[in-house]
Amino acid sequence: MAQKNRLQFIILGLLNIESKTGYDLTKAFDSDIGEFWTANHSQIYPLLKKMEQEQLITHHEIQAGPKLVKKSYDITPNGKELFEKWLKEPSEADNSHDEFILKLYFIDSKTSPLLPEMINEQKQARQEKLNHLKQQMKDKFPTEKTKQNQNGHYNVLKHAIQRENDYLKWLDEIK
Structure with missing residues (x-):
């Protein structure tokens, strides 16, 4: 069976809660999500770009300072549909690496x-x-x-x- 890109679903789930910047998503892995799943920015940012190309997410720009503009990501209807479909699928047993x-x-x-x-x-x-x-x-x-x-x-x-x-x-x- 092909390996699912679970990180994609985690990102969709986080964006389903609220809009987040790439930095916000990365920080989620340092706290709450990090208790059971790890990812770093070198995985997250390329995936955000890919997910946007696949029209699963979109972004809008927010002014974060006088010269700093950040991208804040939102889930699209296609992304929401894929996320909800994933939630309904049976979960595979997967032991973590200890x-x-x-x-x-x-x-x-x-x-x-x-x-x-x-x-x-x-x-x-x-x-x-x-x-x-x-x-x-x-x-x-x-x-x-x-x-x-x-x-x-x-x-x-x-x-x-x-x-x-x-x-x-x-x-x-x-x-």
């Missing part, structure tokens, strides 16, 4: 001297990630109303917190 898991696979003995340090480093990194996610939850969803108004985002963040809790529990079990 380097720790890959390294762990090659540790042949529970008594390997590498194992304790590897596990401790991973526990520290996962705990830091969990703390960050919990702070995001507090900051972004302080009330029930914010949880209801951004239900999808709230549930993805809730899932990320559960994932990190489960990962930490698993690390304790394999010690």
Whole structure:
């Protein structure tokens, strides 16, 4: 099966919420979207150009300073139709790339001297990630109303917190 350009759908989804500049889209990957998907500007900007050529998005210019004009992108009806079609398609199971898991696979003995340090480093990194996610939850969803108004985002963040809790529990079990 051909690989879907999922980044295209993420961009369409973000633009379906509101108009954004390329910079705004890039920043979304540093915060919220970055919790489960990564992309950098070298991927985003060429794709924006391609998507505009395919009439999935359009842009308008905004004055950002006395001499600075930025492009702000909007989803088109064609883009909205493609995005909604994608939302209805079944999702493929896709495991993320976890380097720790890959390294762990090659540790042949529970008594390997590498194992304790590897596990401790991973526990520290996962705990830091969990703390960050919990702070995001507090900051972004302080009330029930914010949880209801951004239900999808709230549930993805809730899932990320559960994932990190489960990962930490698993690390304790394999010690």
